[in-house]
Amino acid sequence: MRKTTFMAAIILLVASCGKTEQNPLLSSFDTPHQTPPFDKIKAEHYEPAFDVAIEEAKKEVEQIASSKENPTFENTIVALDNIGEKMNAISGIFFNLNACLTDSLMQDIAQNVSPKLTSFSHAIYMNPQLFERVKQVHEQKATLNLNPEQAMLLENTWKAFIDGGANLEGADRERFKEISIELGKLSLTFDKNELAETNAFELHVTDEKDLSGLPEGAKEMAAMTAKQRGKEGWIFTLHYPSMGPLMKYADNRTLREKMYRANSTRAYKDNEYNNEEVVKKITALRLEKAKLMGYPTYANYALTDRMANTPEIVNNFIAELHEASYPYALKDKKEVEDFARKAGLKGELQRWDWSYYSNKLMQEKYALDDEMLKPYFKLENVQKGVFDLATRLYGITFKEVNNIPLYHPEVKTYEVYDNDGSFLAVLYTDFFPRESKGGGAWMTQFRGQKIVNGKDQRPLVSLVMNFTKPTDTKPSLLTFNEVTTFLHEFGHALHGMFSKCTYGSTSMDGVSRDFVELPSQFMENFALEKEWLDTWAVHYQTGEKIPQEYIDKIKKSSNFQAGYASDRQLSFGMVDMAWHTITEPVTEPLVDFEQRAMGKTEIMPLVKGSAFSPAFGHIFAGGYAAGYYGYKWAEVLDADAFSLFKQNGIFDKTTAESFRRNVLEKGASENPMTLYKRFRGQEPTVDALLERSGLKNL
Incomplete structure (x- = not known):
């Protein structure tokens, strides 16, 4: 998952932080590669930092809007892309930490600063003088002799103003502002409730x-x-490394x-953390915003702005894959x-019962089980x-540093x-679950790549996981x-680290949802x-290389219950599209709405x-609204893309260089299909995915 952080935080008036020189967030970062000084930042620093940074950004907006110079691509479009450097830096730190190291104070900060940051965006997109300048540049686009990235920045800027309400007037404009602020708060509430x-x-x-049945490591x-937690016995939680083994191995059906x-x-119980009304409010407000x-x-x-740019295209795509998957x-169920x-x-x-009996069936059919493989997947070896x-x-190298x-x-x-020895990026890894961290796994950035004052600002990339923790007797051993x-x-992470773009808006953060999953799923x-497993997968105790028979079994079992897995994934996309193609707010019980949306995929009671x-955080708190289909869409792309590597050799440097140059480096600097075809030489079809998944010719 490519994590999208929320533009949000609280005003905490702390006198000791009121002076700029005392606030580490408002000073130049005197650290290696200008990385965030986490050892100096405290929660009380965020409010004054956001306050100062927002005010500075507002002045930058006003300077552009009130300029007496004729609007040009540089003094208007590029200038807008450079607005709010300090605010963006603070946001990149705060919202990432709110996702992986949060507490009630951080969550309160997020709730209260959200309206301030949303209001700032309105100060840009609803500024009539600024919009007029953007409009004039946009009208001249055919004569500006822009390169593809510049043309993309101009078009995206124009679209951002239109989508941001620039053409709205009067009561509609004020309602748009109110909706945007409320949506920011509701998404944060959703996330807070789900984590609680x-x-x-x-x-x-x-x-x-x-x-009985549980592996010793899980016990x-x-x-x-x-x-x-100061208790006797054993405790299992809803964090996946704890829950997963219990559901897969526990003979005790009652516990499962x-x-x-x-x-x-x-988040669906009769308590203060119930998200049903939050979901209904979010979708109702999104609908109202769209209608405005x-x-x-x-x-x-x-x-x-997606590759699949209408609901009809998305729904037809989902229907096509469902027709292939459902039989x-x-x-699989039978x-x-x-x-x-x-x-x-x-x-x-x-x-x-599904995970439990499915796992036993796989053991019978393939003599394969996660517990057999885990000794060969020590986290340090996997990394x-x-x-x-x-x-x-790609020739890149990694050096662990402690400074x-x-x-x-x-x-x-x-x-x-x-590969030429030049510095590319800083990579943070954060592997294990904790109560202050959201579930799942994601990549994010504390700072993205772009050109700043003629210099290439390299990214600060972070990998956040919830992997199986080490125990007193075993290292972290991963499942397949x-x-x-x-x-x-x-x-x-590679997509972020390889970025070679000029502007922040055209780098990785601007990539469309149905293209951004290609590098990851690839x-x-x-x-x-x-060929790859042989290079690193060894038993953590004996050093013995993973047996060939295990690799054969992994390969043979790769499509085990692929139909069920595809059907389930498509059901999530159907629910997402159902919530976001409503034409009136939902008033019926949430479960009834869900069942109508995904009923055709249901095969279990x-x-x-x-x-x-x-608890569907991807679409209600993670930026994937009307975009969850993108995972399946990207599967089509990645299956087709990897087929070229299979044809030329999975380590073929020429093919890898082409993938890097035409996809990984380009961010959102050109149309995604243009980039893909430049790499692959053709448009993809679902055939490669269906073939790889074994979902053809039942």
């Missing part, structure tokens, strides 16, 4: 008999969690059911159900394998150098899924390649009281 619910649940087991981690119900009712802008639905409004999903009955299951196969892969493909300030003791930092997650997020392909949307 995740942290509130614990499954406390006191009888070891109830842990040890649960015992460690209980000890840390408790865990499933807890996870599927997050002249669009029938929010999806119509949001998709205009296989039914086949296979698991038949196996479960032979294994003694009484009654209907339930959702809390070395991933770094070395980047070195082999860069950290925001948490578990974080590590690396200087990344290009966690290995692919590492590759996925590292693909995003990297996942290497997890199935013997419904679980009363559970809901998906209240």
Whole structure:
């Protein structure tokens, strides 16, 4: 996931921080590569820093808007792209920490500063003098002799003004402002509620008999969690490294059911953290905003700059893949159900049974299990394998350093150098779960790449994961899924680190949602390649290379239940599109709405009281609204792209250089399909994906 941070924070009037020279956020960062001075920053620094930075940015806006010079590309469009350097730097620090090292104070800061930052954006896009200058430059675009990146910046700036309400007047303009401010607050509330619910649940087991079937590593981690909380026995939480093994291995069906119900009712209980009304308010306000802008639905409004630029294209794409996937999903379900009955299951196969019996079926069919593979996937070895892969493909190198300030003791930092020895980026890694961190995995940036005063400002990239923690007796041993997650997020990191753009708006942060997942999902392909696994996967105790038979089994099992997996992923996209193609606010129960949206994908019995949307952070707090389909869309691209590597050799430097030059370096500097075709020489079709997934010719 490519994480989008929220432009938000609180005013805390702290006299000791009132002076600019005392606030580290308002001074030049006297650190290696101008990295954030986390060792000096405190929560009370953020308010005065945001206050000063916003005021400075407002003055910059006014200077451009009131200029007596005729508007040009440089003095208007480029000048706008450079506005708010200090504000953006502070935002890049604060909102990233609010996602991975938050507390109630940080969350309150986010809630209260959100309106200030949203109001600042309105001061840009609803400034009539500024809009007139942008309009004049835009009208001259055919005669300006702009290069492709400049043309893209101009078009994106024009569109940002239009989408930001520049053409609105009177009451519509004021309502647009109110909606934008409220949406910012609601997204933060959604995130806060989901995290609170995740942290509130614990499954406390006191009888070891109830842990039958669980691997020793999972039991040890649960015992460690209980000890840390001052309790006897074992504690399992809703963080995936804890929940996942219980759902997959626990013979105790009651425990699996408790865990499933807890996870599927997050932020959907009768308490202060219930997100149902938050979801309805967000979608109603998004709809109202779209209508103010002249669009029938929010999806119509949001998709205009995507590769799939209309709801019809997206829905047809989802329908095409669903038609191909659903028969296989039914086949997968029957296979698991038949196996479960032979294994003694009484009654209907339930959702809390799926991982358990599916895993046992895979063991029977392929003699393969995560516990067999984990000893070969020690985190440090996986990281070395991933770094070395980047070195082999692109010639870049990684140097761990200890002189860069950290925001948490578990974080590590690396200087990344290009193949010519020049400095490329700083990379932060933050691998393990904690209560102050959101769930999932993502890549983000404390600072993006662009040209500043003629110099290339290199990015500060961060990888945030929730991997299995080390225990007292074992290092962090990853599941195969966690290995692919590492590759996925590292693909995003390469996209950020390789950026070679002139403007901030045309670098990686501007890439459309249905193209930004290509570099990440492309990297996942290497997890199935013997040539790569052979270079690093060794047993953490014996040093023995991963057996060839294990690699063969990984390959053979790669499409195990691919129909079910595809069907489930498509259901998420259907729910997303349903919420964002409403034409009237939703008043019915949330679960009823969800079931109508994704009912055609359902192959398992419904679980009363559970809901998906209240914890669907991607679309309600993560920037993927009307964009979740992008994961499947990018699968089409990555399958087609990797087929060229398979044809030329997975480590072929010429192919890798072309991918870097035409995709990874370009950010949003050109049309994404133009970039893709320049690399691949053709437009992609779903055929490569269906072939790779085994979803053809049932």
